[in-house]
Amino acid sequence: MSSSLDQLTSYLPPGWLPKWLLFISVVSIGNSIQAYLSLAGTREVYAGSASSSSPVTPLSARTFGTWTALSSIIRLYAAYHIHEPVVYQLALWTYGLAFAHFASEWLVFGTARWGRGLAGPVMVSTVTGSWMLAQWSSYVM
Structure with a gap:
């Protein structure tokens, strides 16, 4: 397993940000698959208000899974093509x-x-977005 991971990361540009983008992409693909197989994870994110239950339906879970998969693919491309301005921006x-x-x-x-359920996506989006903004000049040519 370690050699497969080493082989996968050997094509990444140097630095921690590309590795982080790859990691988040892989985790997000797992979340996408989970959204198609079960409502539990999506209901944890969309738990509803304190006075109402989760509004998640099978359709909304699959839509969320598709949206997450699309974001994962863009982030995966960015991990390997981080010096491309348009890919970085996307x-x-x-x-x-x-x-x-x-x-x-x-x-x-x-x-x-x-x-x-909500803390994870909020923290990842905040930290990664801030990190990418701060590192713009280090990666984008």
Whole structure:
């Protein structure tokens, strides 16, 4: 297993950001698959307000899984092509849109509430988006 991982990461540009983007892509593909197989994980993110239950349906879970898969593919491309301005920008947009989506579902629409399910995506989108903005000049040519 280690040699497969080493082989996969050997094609990455140097630095921690490409490795992080690859890691998040792999984890997100797993989340996408899970969204197609079970409602449990998606219901943990979209737990509903304190007074209502989760609004997640099989259709909304699969839609979320598809959206996550698309974001994962863009982020995977960015991990390997981080010096390409358009690819970098697209990946950065995925984190900005994810943050806006999760924040609005929590603070505006009330379909999500703060907890383990929401904390992960909010933290990843915030940290990674900030990291990418801070590292722009280090990677984009």
